[in-house]
Amino acid sequence: MKRHDPSEPSEDDIALFRNAVGRVRRIQAEATPAVVPPPKPHPHMRDADEAAVVDELLHGSYDPAWIEVGEELSYLREGHSPKLLRRLKRGQFSIQGEIDLHHMNAAAAAQSMLELLHEAHVEGWRCVRIVHGKGLRSRPGGPVLKGLADRLLRRRSDVLAFASARPAQGGTGAVIVLLR
16 A cells, blocks of 8 residues: 655545636736836925025015124113113114214214203103214225214213114114113
8 A cells, every 4th residue: 555645635635626626727927017116305395495595585584784794883881681782773662863963074973962862861762863874985994973973872871772773774874872
């Protein structure tokens, strides 16, 4: 008698399987579709950032005073909070009086500033603007009236702080003065 290997199906099992399945035909294997490589990554966020920069330059809150760095006047009397000067630079005080020193000589400009500061004291004004100009036509010594305003205001005990104006108020050609 022939021994049967349990891992191999018997002749009877093979015949039974073929009767149950029926006639079989070989089918051709379909070609596997070509693998399409994924698209290269695109830096969408960089594009958005670039577009935001252009939009900000065209429509953003651009302050031309940023260009005039180094020409600003700024002073804060000792013993006062730096917040006071920051608020003044941001234009958070209402200007109650002003004077324009254009076309004046130094003596007339000094007298006019003193008169404005006296009027401010009498009227109880806390904030004034002095338009001194940028000194674009000044000689090599620099802007005369701007320097005069700086020196005069620093010596006054009633001046708490002063800073160059915001661009809409005259920029570095004017100074906003905060008084006691």
